[in-house]
């Protein structure tokens with residue numbers, strides 16, 4: 001079967017919050033196609049619960065500069081401060097724009113958008129938590145996705161739903177398009193265009209316990225890597241402290257924002273020890289490590305590796321009083337109104353009503369801070385400052401870098417809208433003058449041959465077995481706490497798994513219709529690439545910073561490691577590492593104070 005060729009000015013890969021925002025803005029000046037393996041409103045952005053941050057100051061004083069400082073501090077000083085300024089300044093306008101598009105935010109009694117507290121967001125003068133997370137109950141991402149999808153339809157964006165992108169067409173330093181498979185019938189398609197924007201989300205499925213959807217397999221990051229583009233800061237992966245025990249399903253930080261507290265088997269609110277001033281609302285890496293240490297010290301509930309997250313009114317009101325919040329008081333109805341989906345999840349999956357009983361939780365693999373390197377206009381970088389023509393990235397798959405070594409809660413949704421918008425605008429501008437460069441002969445041949453290879457391989461190993469082994473080694477060796485020996489072991493094991501993937505893996509379904517067997521096998525290849533870059537980058541960084549915590553190098557080392565990692569895949573399959581300087585602005589690196 002020959003590939004079918006489509007031509008559009010710009011092709012957006014992915015229909016989450018970043019892809020839709022980019023498509024919407026690009027469509028104001030260009031003919032845009034969105035190609036997505038999921039139906040757009042099924043994208044993971046729809047699972048985001050807690051909120052989107054912007055210093056609106058609707059209920060108390062707030063400033064974008066405070067948001068910027070919190071973001072830089074949360075990033076353990078690895079974020080590029082020029083990019084952080086753009087994020088925090090433009091967040092305000094972007095959130096108001098979402099409201100004007102019709103997003104049904106919760107409201108304060110005065111009619112303004114409701115905001116709540118979230119980890120790491122503070123009033124810089126007092127150090128106390130500030131209300132910065134704008135939210136629509138605990139379904140903020142769902143509302144963003146629905147709102148943006150409607151706007152894209154209105155703007156006549158072309159949607160190719162359930163098409164899986166499997167290759168990027170690059171000729172020297174220009175991009176000519178992408179290759180995709182139509183999932184329903186296995187037909188190959190080439191999307192020929194002037195510009196491609198990757199907005200494919202994260203790779204949390206590299207780990208065993210994760211909050212990420214099954215579809216988050218790092219396809220965009222892996223495709224770029226295979227076409228000579230480096231991946232930046234992949235060693236920094238965030239473990240969210242509160243996933244449902246064993247399942248990993250996320251319990252939003254909004255629960256702690258509303259007053260919920262973490263309790264160990266001795267009934268102790270242990271965060272008082274680890275972060276005396278901000279306690280349960282310390283940044284996620286700090287809280288995840290605290291839970292890990294508590295359970296390791298035998299203070300997990302029933303001796304197991306989980307603790308309790310308690311948002312029952314009696315407990316919350318008790319700690320409000322203890323923390324000096326005399327004006328705060330919650331009841332059952334308040335929790336049910338503010339956290340309806342959480343109450344629903346825990347009842348469904350655990351049989352626990354969070355207004356009556358505490359929830360069993362453990363850290364869960366959540367968010368990739370690294371990814372495809374871009375500047376603040378979404379243009380993809382080949383090294384420190386060389387841009388590759390026609391290639392853009394936005395959202396979780398991109399590394400701008402605004403999150404540095406650790407992301408603050410609610411800063412991803414705002415990253416999607418701010419940098420989705422900026423990359424869309426840049427693409428509209430680029431397409432006005434750029435020429436449509438010709439497609440090289442046989443642009444899809446290489447990837448079609450790879451699919452034939454996977455289809456016809458006759459080994460005895462199944463992709464789910466390799467996936468399990470990869471997840472086990474990543475959890476054990478490149479998880480919440482890390483040491484050299486374990487990371488080195490993971491690098492060796494991942495190389496062996498890649499060999500097994502090529503030589504011994506076979507699939508059962510040889511057909512063309514809805515062949516999820518072959519697509520999952522191909523996705524495993526992307527996961528293995530992302531896992532390997534993560535492990536190699538982690539083993540290389542000999543310090544602790546943000547989400548990368550080492551027992552053998554427990555301190556942050558600004559003298560040697562205040563720099564971004566850039567990991568390249570060489571033609572012989574090896575990975576090499578280079579560095580990029582961090583952009584420092586108003587905030588000189590300071591030691592962390594908890």
Ligand SMILES: Cc1cc2nc3c(=O)[nH]c(=O)nc-3n(C[C@H](O)[C@H](O)[C@H](O)COP(=O)(O)OP(=O)(O)OC[C@H]3O[C@@H](n4cnc5c(N)ncnc54)[C@H](O)[C@@H]3O)c2cc1C
Nearest residue numbers: 014015016018037038045050051165201395396410412413
């Ligand atoms: C459970 C959960 C709760 C969260 N809560 C919050 C929160 O409250 N606040 C916050 O700021 N952040 C939150 N986050 C993080 C945030 O939601 C994500 O980082 C963000 O939504 C990612 O958006 P995205 O646009 O980059 O990609 P996604 O929304 O993940 O979408 C990826 C898109 O890429 C497409 N795609 C992927 N691969 C291919 C391929 N090969 N071919 C074609 N299409 C492809 C998919 O179809 C999909 O449309 C949460 C994350 C999770 C998992």
